[in-house]
Amino acid sequence: GENVEQHPSTLSVQEGDSAVIKCTYSDSASNYFPWYKQELGKRPQLIIDIRSNVGEKKDQRIAVTLNKTAKHFSLHITETQPEDSAVYFCALAGGGGSNYKLTFGKGTLLTVNP
């Protein structure tokens, strides 16, 4: 079945620095890779996603890269701000298509220090 490993589990950066979170997976049939941001007690919110036919996607300060050969994908946040502090989850949908169940990583607690 689908399995996704997320690292690091915690990440502390200074405001203005970049943050990178990486996820690795095992199922080569995985084809949809979203990233979610979750603030304490709130719902997970989609911040960016990428599909298996694309290697990189960018949205302002956030970017995601996908390496299908190596089976890993990463979230890059540049010019971090205190409001970026939250738990970030990677996820993937397996061979059933992008509407198939999402499997989540364990999450990364990002702290941006002012």
Next chain:
Amino acid sequence: DSGVTQTPKHLITATGQRVTLRCSPRSGDLSVYWYQQSLDQGLQFLIQYYNGEERAKGNILERFSAQQFPDLHSELNLSSLELGDSALYFCASSDIAGVRYFGPGTRLTVL
């Protein structure tokens, strides 16, 4: 607001009891997913329904069951509750592209 609604927001009950959590997907979305989030287990996929039919099953206990009704709302039934069932339960629906929209969650506390 994602357009996905969940009720109730909070639920406090005792061990051995049974509760029902309700979810209404975004208008037009046919898929509903249920997730359990506890501190030590992260977001665990429980079950998916598509247009009334069960489509995928995850780590859902036998004490738990779900269904999706003709109007596409879904209910998650949790019975013989144990302390370890205390968690946030999220429902999500997805659009045609597979993008998931999560509801605000139901916080279940089992005493």
